Amino acid sequence: MFSEDEYRLDFFVDEGFQRKKCEKCGKFFWTRDGQRKTCGDPPCDPYTFIGSPIFKREHTLDEMREHYLSFFQARGHSRIKRYPVVARWRDDIYLTIASIADFQPFVTSGQVPPPANPLTISQPCIRLDDLDSVGRSGRHLTTFEMMAHHVFNTREREIYWKDRTVRLCDELLAGLGMDPLAVTYKENPWAGGGNAGPSVEVMVGGLELATLVFMDLKAVAGGPIQIKGECYEKMNNYIVDTGYGLERFVWASTGSPTIYDAIFPHLVGKVADLAGVEHDLADPEYAEIFAQNARLAGMVDLDEYSMKDLRAMIAKSIGTSPEKLERTIEPMERVYAVVDHTRCLAYMLGDGIIPSNVKSGYLARLVIRRALRLMKELGLDLPIADLVEMQISRLDYPDWEERFVTVREILTQEEQKYAETLEKGKRLVKKSAEHFKKLEQAVPLAEMIALYDTHGIPPEIAKASAEEMGATVELPDNFYSLVAKKRIKAEAEEEAKAVVPGKTELLYYENPFDQVFEATVLDVTAEGWAVLDRTLLYPEGGGQPADHGTLERAGQEFAVVDVQKSGDAVLHKLDRAGLQKGDRVAGKVDMRRRLAHARHHTATHLVHDSAKRILGRHVWQAGAQKSEDRARLDISHYRRITEAELKAIELEANRRVMELTAVDTQFLPREEAEKLFGFELYQGGVPPGKQIRVVRVGSDIEACAGTHVTNTGMIGAIKILRSERIQDGVERIEFAAGEAAVRAVQERDDLLAQASGVLRVPAEQLPRTAERFFEEWKGQAKEIERLKEELAKARLRSLAAEAEEADGLKIVVQRMGKADIDELLKAAALLAEQDCTVLLGSETGKLVAAVGKSGLEKGLKAGAIIKAAAKALGGGGGGRPELAQGGGPDVAKLEEALAAGREAMRA
RNA sequence: GGGCUUGUAGAUCAGUGGUAGAUCGCCGCCUUCGCAAGGCGGAGGCCACGGGUUCGAAUCCCGUCAAGUCCA
Numbered sequence: 002m003f004s005e006d007e008y009r010l011d012f013f014v015d016e017g018f019q020r021k022k023c024e025k026c027g028k029f030f031w032t033r034d035g036q037r038k039t040c041g042d043p044p045c046d047p048y049t050f051i052g053s054p055i056f057k058r059e060h061t062l063d064e065m066r067e068h069y070l071s072f073f074q075a076r077g078h079s080r081i082k083r084y085p086v087v088a089r090w091r092d093d094i095y096l097t098i099a100s101i102a103d104f105q106p107f108v109t110s111g112q113v114p115p116p117a118n119p120l121t122i123s124q125p126c127i128r129l130d131d132l133d134s135v136g137r138s139g140r141h142l143t144t145f146e147m148m149a150h151h152v153f154n155t156r157e158r159e160i161y162w163k164d165r166t167v168r169l170c171d172e173l174l175a176g177l178g179m180d181p182l183a184v185t186y187k188e189n190p191w192a193g194g195g196n197a198g199p200s201v202e203v204m205v206g207g208l209e210l211a212t213l214v215f216m217d218l219k220a221v222a223g224g225p226i227q228i229k230g231e232c233y234e235k236m237n238n239y240i241v242d243t244g245y246g247l248e249r250f251v252w253a254s255t256g257s258p259t260i261y262d263a264i265f266p267h268l269v270g271k272v273a274d275l276a277g278v279e280h281d282l283a284d285p286e287y288a289e290i291f292a293q294n295a296r297l298a299g300m301v302d303l304d305e306y307s308m309k310d311l312r313a314m315i316a317k318s319i320g321t322s323p324e325k326l327e328r329t330i331e332p333m334e335r336v337y338a339v340v341d342h343t344r345c346l347a348y349m350l351g352d353g354i355i356p357s358n359v360k361s362g363y364l365a366r367l368v369i370r371r372a373l374r375l376m377k378e379l380g381l382d383l384p385i386a387d388l389v390e391m392q393i394s395r396l397d398y399p400d401w402e403e404r405f406v407t408v409r410e411i412l413t414q415e416e417q418k419y420a421e422t423l424e425k426g427k428r429l430v431k432k433s434a435e436h437f438k439k440l441e442q443a444v445p446l447a448e449m450i451a452l453y454d455t456h457g458i459p460p461e462i463a464k465a466s467a468e469e470m471g472a473t474v475e476l477p478d479n480f481y482s483l484v485a486k487k488r489i490k491a492e493a494e495e496e497a498k499a500v501v502p503g504k505t506e507l508l509y510y511e512n513p514f515d516q517v518f519e520a521t522v523l524d525v526t527a528e529g530w531a532v533l534d535r536t537l538l539y540p541e542g543g544g545q546p547a548d549h550g551t552l553e554r555a556g557q558e559f560a561v562v563d564v565q566k567s568g569d570a571v572l573h574k575l576d577r578a579g580l581q582k583g584d585r586v587a588g589k590v591d592m593r594r595r596l597a598h599a600r601h602h603t604a605t606h607l608v609h610d611s612a613k614r615i616l617g618r619h620v621w622q623a624g625a626q627k628s629e630d631r632a633r634l635d636i637s638h639y640r641r642i643t644e645a646e647l648k649a650i651e652l653e654a655n656r657r658v659m660e661l662t663a664v665d666t667q668f669l670p671r672e673e674a675e676k677l678f679g680f681e682l683y684q685g686g687v688p689p690g691k692q693i694r695v696v697r698v699g700s701d702i703e704a705c706a707g708t709h710v711t712n713t714g715m716i717g718a719i720k721i722l723r724s725e726r727i728q729d730g731v732e733r734i735e736f737a738a739g740e741a742a743v744r745a746v747q748e749r750d751d752l753l754a755q756a757s758g759v760l761r762v763p764a765e766q767l768p769r770t771a772e773r774f775f776e777e778w779k780g781q782a783k784e785i786e787r788l789k790e791e792l793a794k795a796r797l798r799s800l801a802a803e804a805e806e807a808d809g810l811k812i813v814v815q816r817m818g819k820a821d822i823d824e825l826l827k828a829a830a831l832l833a834e835q836d837c838t839v840l841l842g843s844e845t846g847k848l849v850a851a852v853g854k855s856g857l858e859k860g861l862k863a864g865a866i867i868k869a870a871a872k873a874l875g876g877g878g879g880g881r882p883e884l885a886q887g888g889g890p891d892v893a894k895l896e897e898a899l900a901a902g903r904e905a906m907r908a
Numbered sequence: 909g910g911g912c913u914u915g916u917a918g919a920u921c922a923g924u925g926g927u928a929g930a931u932c933g934c935c936g937c938c939u940u941c942g943c944a945a946g947g948c949g950g951a952g953g954c955c956a957c958g959g960g961u962u963c964g965a966a967u968c969c970c971g972u973c974a975a976g977u978c979c980a
Contacts, residue, residue, distance in 0.1 A: 095980095358977065358978085360909085363978085428920075455913045455977060830927070876964090877964090887926085
């Protein structure tokens, strides 16, 4: 816990604030109001702003955002453009969940300077944690804008800290016309993601408008400061992290019953109209229902309260029945949620998320399906793309409008996909329901979980259609948590590799085509890795494998078989021991390998850029790997790449090769590079460091640390080999560049030549000939089948004639030359039809037994006969009582086998 | 990144190691003025692909490819 000193700011003292302890929750807060006894935070205080706005006039989202940003701009903050809602620069989160997320991890850790300092931003954020409450609580949103001002201080240079932060906040609120007595600043220590610090929540009218965090601690084992069981110490860089809820500010300015009516009244009205739901907030009685709902939902933790309890509570407080309340409120809850979800989708798809079954794409699909379900419940019969388009046209992002063609296509496809899933689901449910109905059991929970978990059928839908079919269903309230429980939580913690000390000068950037260099051995590790003070050898990284080469010391040559980076040091794995610390060595790069990598690497950039041109701007690199003779590039795309598209990409990439474009590489300060080129720089992930290397190949500009050729002409040729879908929404393109491309084409030619050699036709006629052969082969197989049947019939007469009578049975035991199992089966089956008891054997070691009607009546079993016979051949067999087959490897003992089988027929 | 599931006739699916099936659709004939329905007959299968186990694999095991779905 933080002491009072942490919060006793000059501002509070100057302004006559008092520190009080909330008489309900016991937490400390600061107020100007001498009468105030509670902290201002629900449930200690209820919402009071509904119907009586906090601010003196209504603001729209755009007005409020502009007000905020210009307020801070006028007070020395630089205005920063928003970041995408998909956090491509992070590998720990998929979506941007807070404004500070824009600056993690490198700015907050101090490795990279901030784009401006101090700065102000309004960052769209997406949080799906409270998805179920959206629309119901009156305040929950999946998408919100976090307005913020951030300051990145260091011990050497402090810009401002707590006092000015709170002062600015108070001034902002006063400027909007808030009653100064209404605000409380509630002390609330903050901790998360390995950092912590004091923080205050800004409460007005029961609504938390902002949180001001003073992040100045980091988690360190054995650190001197303890918070919630963790040990922390002070950081050298300490950060003002504020978060002002744009939507809540707007809500506070309107005092409408729900946040939804405050922030997108037009769309709420429009969707309600389309769904035929009457929504007239001018009717005070009607408005009061939603107001009361929001007030009470604001007081409770929705995780702990069931919807039913809450409804009952609200119904009681406004003097109506829960059923009546539900009828009024439920359709609107869906309208609110649909409007919220489609806004969320506008951001997700606008910023380039491709719906998928993994990662951020899954989250997009989750929201799409939820929205579709809600729309269906509302009876809204229009494409979801229409609603998303409405959202996009209300947002001020011009580049999204041009992207809308793609977004519409994606949404249409998702709509179809979901319809198919539900259709398939219906059949599965039907089958399952019939099964359990027959057993006179309820459809068990395990089955419901399987339907949902494995086939994506929501339990509510499954239950409804199962009950339609007259089956009963077991469906507990905590269904989803039971599904979650089924999973095993196994989070493997990544082992932090020890960083090898030392700093190696990287020569390969300056002089990418130098082959030899001189260096001093700084150290040799126990595992035989040499650390050099400078090197031309490229360490593995960015999907490019390590260079190979040699290190020579006084005529002694050591082969370098691997190169890795560790911290600032480059490690060279040698094929044998002997090199010593302090040795001078002459290094040499295997240029063949280097060049092959460089060709594939530059080619990767070209293929990527071509894919973007052919498929659309939604294409992002999702991974890449190069080698000497192949490269592969994974890109985000919402459907399978067609053959035609693949060819177009290949042609486009080769045109760029032929244009002989120079490859331009330069180191730029990160913030400058980002300003110039935007986030599309980070196709291969975000590198750390103040300076980043920017590689430019014509229109393709990427942050990239790999080695490249200096001109696209050096690539020679690019041959795309294949594409595969590695995930829903991610396509992999495999290709070869340079010599490898030529060799790849030659290999294909060889295959073609071999195939046409086998069929003895020219390559052009291969497809036709292959098809003809295949058809003929099929026809012949059928013909053979037919002939065998005929043959069996023809033999029937002679075999039946040779039947011996014994024990009142007609018995046929015969060897049948080299007949195969099909022939034996057919003949035996036919004989059995004529009431024979049959055992047929072939010289290939196959046996078939069949028992006719009389035999069956006597209890003879074909399986038993075959077992006895096959045993003699050293094998086994089995089958049904009327027909069985078997065999064994000792072909020579066929006679004995037949005799043994004959014996078995006696029993 | 992890979990679960599925690839069998044009479609939907049965088929738990022993001669590959049903329903719908398709074709022909019968019935009918014609259509629908009905009756009889028929065509249509590398049981996703490649290995393995076995006397024998659609079925069991391994791998590959394709697809669905839930989660972090």
